Amino acid sequence: MLRGAILGVGHVAVHGHLPSWRARDDVSIVAAADARAERRAPFAEAFPEAHWYATAEELLARESLDFVDICTPPASHAALCRAGLERSLHVLCEKPLVLAPEELRGLPGLAVEKERTLFTVHNWKHAPMLVKLSELLRSGTIGEVRRVRWETLRDRPASAVGAAGNWRVDPAQSGGGILIDHGWHALYAISQWIPAAPRTVAARLETRKHREWPIEDTADLFLVYPAASAEIFLTWADEQRANRVELWGTGGVLRVEGGCLVHSDAQGAESLGQWSLPSLADGSHHPDWFGGVIAEFLAEIAEPRTRGRNLAEASLCANVLALAKESSRRGGEPLGIERVVSGGRR
Numbered sequence: 001m002l003r004g005a006i007l008g009v010g011h012v013a014v015h016g017h018l019p020s021w022r023a024r025d026d027v028s029i030v031a032a033a034d035a036r037a038e039r040r041a042p043f044a045e046a047f048p049e050a051h052w053y054a055t056a057e058e059l060l061a062r063e064s065l066d067f068v069d070i071c072t073p074p075a076s077h078a079a080l081c082r083a084g085l086e087r088s089l090h091v092l093c094e095k096p097l098v099l100a101p102e103e104l105r106g107l108p109g110l111a112v113e114k115e116r117t118l119f120t121v122h123n124w125k126h127a128p129m130l131v132k133l134s135e136l137l138r139s140g141t142i143g144e145v146r147r148v149r150w151e152t153l154r155d156r157p158a159s160a161v162g163a164a165g166n167w168r169v170d171p172a173q174s175g176g177g178i179l180i181d182h183g184w185h186a187l188y189a190i191s192q193w194i195p196a197a198p199r200t201v202a203a204r205l206e207t208r209k210h211r212e213w214p215i216e217d218t219a220d221l222f223l224v225y226p227a228a229s230a231e232i233f234l235t236w237a238d239e240q241r242a243n244r245v246e247l248w249g250t251g252g253v254l255r256v257e258g259g260c261l262v263h264s265d266a267q268g269a270e271s272l273g274q275w276s277l278p279s280l281a282d283g284s285h286h287p288d289w290f291g292g293v294i295a296e297f298l299a300e301i302a303e304p305r306t307r308g309r310n311l312a313e314a315s316l317c318a319n320v321l322a323l324a325k326e327s328s329r330r331g332g333e334p335l336g337i338e339r340v341v342s343g344g345r346r
Contacts, residue, residue: 001026001028002066003066005029005069006068007034007070007080008072008076010072014039014043015284020287020290020293029046030049030063031065032053033058034054035054056080066089068090070091070093078098082107088115088116089116092117094120095184096175097118097317099175099318100322101315108311108315119311120313122188122313124188129259132261133254133261137192137249141251141254145193146227146250147228148194148230148231149244150186150231152233153235154236155236155241157177158181168181176215178216178218178235179219188314191313197225202222202327202333202334203324204327204328205218205328208237217235224334242281261274261277320337323335
């Protein structure tokens with residue numbers, strides 16, 4: 001029985017993480033930490049016997065643990081990951097793992113030194129729609145992927161717990177706007193379908209609607225790979241809540257629109273298959289998707305030889321997003337991936 005603790009008890013912890021942890025009989029959540037006393041009640045409802053702390057530091061000093069699950073705002077992730085690894089704990093951390101490649105530097109080496117897993121919550125990989133899409137790709141349904149188009153449309157950022165405001169629109173806590181919040185999801189999803197690092201990244205960030213916040217609400221990225229390309233469009237300034245994904249391959253096309261996945265011929269004219277699955281835009285916290293994350297995390301703990309795959313995805317996300325920010329500052333200039341420090345190699 002592995003003993004774990006939750007650091008940060010906001011919406012994503014209560015509605016996304018706790019239900020999945022409760023469903024397992026091989027893990028015990030024995031403690032949580034959050035400076036907001038009012039967050040104790042929803043945690044205690046799920047784990048009434050667990051201990052409560054006002055700070056992560058106190059929890060880590062007093063509890064005997066195997067792992068921590070970090071659900072705090074992104075600006076605290078790097079320090080908490082380091083604190084957990086230094087205490088020889090396995091670390092599961094909400095995305096983004098870090099806000100910049102420089103924050104990742106040293107963490108992979110520390111995980112190796114301590115023989116522990118450092119793992120990021122890449123929950124969209126476990127959405128039924130994307131699971132089916134990936135299965136079709138692996139079976140060769142459309143041949144080799146040559147182009148990906150990803151769209152995330154929202155009319156506002158997701159909400160957060162607390163009277164002090166939404167951390168997602170505070171760059172000191174979030175590290176930016178929709179680029180890092182939803183761009184991270186898009187990048188690790190696409191990395192399953194185009195198994196290579198992009199050669200160049202071009203991006204434009206802008207504020208189209210929510211000018212009351214000092215962040216971008218819209219991001220447009222174009223990634224060039226050795227044998228493919230990817231377009232990523234993200235916005236909090238739309239009139240609807242939707243996700244669209246299109247993949248063009250050497251032998252066909254796969255399209256996700258709402259709750260429908262369609263396979264068509266290479267010209268996109270004739271439908272060759274269709275599946276109805278839950279839409280990617282349904283809900284916000286996805287406890288069912290998080291169950292798959294837990295399974296992957298525990299598998300890396302159990303089998304050290306598999307450690308590092310998820311961390312490589314996170315390193316790629318951090319590097320590409322840093323490059324996208326720099327590209328936007330330069331007016332959308334395409335920049336080579338070698339321009340950023342690869343934190344995963346340090």
